[in-house]
Amino acid sequence: MSNELREILINSAYILASILFVLGLKMLGRQATARRGNMLSSVGMLIAVVVTLLDRQVIDYTWLLGGLVGGALIGLACARLIKMTSMPEMVALLNGFGGLASLLVGGAEYFRISGGTVVPDHPAFTSSVIYLTILIGGITFTGSIYAFCKLAEWLSGRSILFTGQHLVNGLLVVLTVLSGVVFVVSGDPEIQLMALGAFTLLALILGWTLVMPIGGGDMPVVISMLNSLSGLAACAAGFVIGNNVLVVAGCLVGTSGVILTTIMCKAMNRSLGNVLFSGFGAAPPPSSGEASEGVIQGELKPISAEDSFAVLEAARQVVIVPGYGMAVSQAQHVVRELGEMLEENGAEVRFAIHPVAGRMPGHMNVLLAEANVPYEQLVEMDAVNPLMSSMDVAIVIGANDVVNPAASRDKSSPIYGMPIINAHEARTVICLKRGKGTGFSGLENQLFMMPNTRMLYGDAKGSLQGVVSEFKSLADG
Numbered sequence: 001m002s003n004e005l006r007e008i009l010i011n012s013a014y015i016l017a018s019i020l021f022v023l024g025l026k027m028l029g030r031q032a033t034a035r036r037g038n039m040l041s042s043v044g045m046l047i048a049v050v051v052t053l054l055d056r057q058v059i060d061y062t063w064l065l066g067g068l069v070g071g072a073l074i075g076l077a078c079a080r081l082i083k084m085t086s087m088p089e090m091v092a093l094l095n096g097f098g099g100l101a102s103l104l105v106g107g108a109e110y111f112r113i114s115g116g117t118v119v120p121d122h123p124a125f126t127s128s129v130i131y132l133t134i135l136i137g138g139i140t141f142t143g144s145i146y147a148f149c150k151l152a153e154w155l156s157g158r159s160i161l162f163t164g165q166h167l168v169n170g171l172l173v174v175l176t177v178l179s180g181v182v183f184v185v186s187g188d189p190e191i192q193l194m195a196l197g198a199f200t201l202l203a204l205i206l207g208w209t210l211v212m213p214i215g216g217g218d219m220p221v222v223i224s225m226l227n228s229l230s231g232l233a234a235c236a237a238g239f240v241i242g243n244n245v246l247v248v249a250g251c252l253v254g255t256s257g258v259i260l261t262t263i264m265c266k267a268m269n270r271s272l273g274n275v276l277f278s279g280f281g282a283a284p285p286p287s288s289g290e291a292s293e294g295v296i297q298g299e300l301k302p303i304s305a306e307d308s309f310a311v312l313e314a315a316r317q318v319v320i321v322p323g324y325g326m327a328v329s330q331a332q333h334v335v336r337e338l339g340e341m342l343e344e345n346g347a348e349v350r351f352a353i354h355p356v357a358g359r360m361p362g363h364m365n366v367l368l369a370e371a372n373v374p375y376e377q378l379v380e381m382d383a384v385n386p387l388m389s390s391m392d393v394a395i396v397i398g399a400n401d402v403v404n405p406a407a408s409r410d411k412s413s414p415i416y417g418m419p420i421i422n423a424h425e426a427r428t429v430i431c432l433k434r435g436k437g438t439g440f441s442g443l444e445n446q447l448f449m450m451p452n453t454r455m456l457y458g459d460a461k462g463s464l465q466g467v468v469s470e471f472k473s474l475a476d477g
């Protein structure tokens, strides 16, 4: 087969793979088509991998085989061992490894070229994309590792600010740009190598220092941003090795990450700049006038499963607000069962979904879909809030930050301005949690002390099973 024909066939297969990625992504946007979308994208990736392996540039399959077997074994172990609640950490780690892989590709390509075997046609373009690959890959790697440590609670999840932080970061950025310029314009191999070492190190430090001031409730934004960066790093790596499908796939991950970051910022009513530079929860203490609004007053009023049942049995409009605690207790199946029983009892049931509930974007949607909760019952925050005052009961299942009224009432709160699900407006609120634990942001929540709130203590799954068994005995009796 002539080289020209081979090139045409390979690029046609890459175009087909790219089309499948785009269609798959589009289908992932709706629950009904998400599984097929996932399958379609996987087929696209299979085509891309097989065609790349058959490409003439692969001269030895030994290392590839080792990578394939090793990668498959690690993937299998992760799929079996990682719990659903640890998925956010897993995603952070995968973003980081994506960044590291791009960094290594950029570095390897530099050493291959400078080893004297190939002189690139466009030296300035090649060194620019190598620079970008290593820069973005390095920032993504250490930033994601830091985010992983925060989410896994190996390091404090709070934002860390120190005096002169912006100055230090600014200086790091300037040095990174300068060393990049030297790398691209210098024709001296020794100076180029030194510049490469400098910006690689600087990128790794920058990743860490950029994520340092982001913490608490702002973490969803940082995760989606790192996801986007891992895509952009892959895209740059695609330019480095001249692989079209890597450029397209990287662009898709990069742009969808940007869209997700925008959605997350909107969900928290913050600008990206504010999230990146203000430091969640690190604001100075409020003046005495403001503080009074933020004081948590009142008492926690416990309720039993039997009494919760009595309240729910009489309810006609019920809204269920799931949060991270539902994921921890894996209560989604019994939540669906409770929803069905309430409906059989004549109530209208809605599930109110907050965009940052849980620990990863779409966390609640994934869990409720796994439990076969009808998609039509899922209502987004903006749609459910106007209905909240007409709800007889709001059942808050392991949610805390996303129902914290301080977000709309307490100007001194770090989450002030973040849209929440207004569970407190329902006639009765039943909150399921184990004890007095705060949410991810570490803030107290006035909702739990409000006159219309009752606390159903215990693991969410066990508590819900108690209520469900009351409904069952009603049906049996």
Ligand code: NAP
Binding pocket: 088, 216, 217, 218, 219, 220, 223, 322, 323, 324, 325, 326, 328, 329, 355, 356, 357, 358, 359, 360, 361, 362, 363, 397, 398, 399, 400, 401, 402, 403, 432, 433, 434, 435, 436, 437, 438, 439, 440, 441, 458, 459, 460, 461
């Ligand atoms: P949350 O504020 O983290 O609160 C979870 C609550 O669940 C806790 O107060 C805890 O109280 C309770 N809980 C834990 N285990 C439980 C169990 N087994 N049974 C019953 N209750 C249990 O959750 P959220 O309201 O969903 O808010 C999410 C937070 O995570 C936001 O601050 C968000 O910014 C952040 N975040 C989100 C993402 C994302 O992409 N979605 C990513 C990173 C961070 P007890 O200990 O008293 O039980």
